[in-house]
Amino acid sequence: MCNTKFLTIFCSLLYITFVTSDLLSSIDCLNRGFSSDNLLCSNCHDLKQFKLNELENTCQQCCTHTDNDDDDEKGIKYNRAVLTVCTCKFGRYPQIEAFIKSNRPKQFPTFSFKHVPGAEPVLHLYNDKDENVQSLGIEKWDTDTLTAFLEENLQV
Structure with missing residues (x-):
């Protein structure tokens, strides 16, 4: 029973972290390990080379978009x-x-x-x-x- 509750909470957190398409607040980003200070969106694509594809969506929500x-x-x-x-x-x-x-x-x-x-x-x-x-x-x-x-x- 306890494992089911844990799994439900865990899946809910994953959904919130990876499916939400709105930009996250700086506090939410910090809680997820991202700092919007000088995190360029172009760098989010680099996560793939480290096999961290699942973090790219969150990175995109926390990064700084540049004019280019x-x-x-x-x-x-x-x-x-x-x-x-x-x-x-x-x-x-x-x-x-x-x-x-x-x-x-x-x-x-x-x-x-x-x-x-x-x-x-x-x-x-x-x-x-x-x-x-x-x-x-x-x-x-x-x-x-x-x-x-x-x-x-x-x-x-």
Whole structure:
């Protein structure tokens, strides 16, 4: 009898988690292990490679849609990217420092780094007319996330 009650509750939670199509509140997302802070919707597709397909719907409900989400499907990419951050903040952002000091930036000829006194890490993205079309706070990104984002969204 107890197993039946547990199974009913468990199935109900699965239904609520995976079938609901509305966006979830930030608290609901945090309770499910997702933070909407800098979680890009384009990254939700990456869950499949780790055999976590069942989490993709919840990820899509918790992620931040960017202006180029629809453009990604069309193959439109940013012309260049500039990462601005104060080097005095590298202690707070060791992953950003590791990326800057590694060979990874050399993979992206249109990527540059700019020291801005007092600035938190922000990735500025430019179109082919050299207009800043989007700026993303990347405080919580690690080196792999930044590399993957540039690979997917920056023209080579």
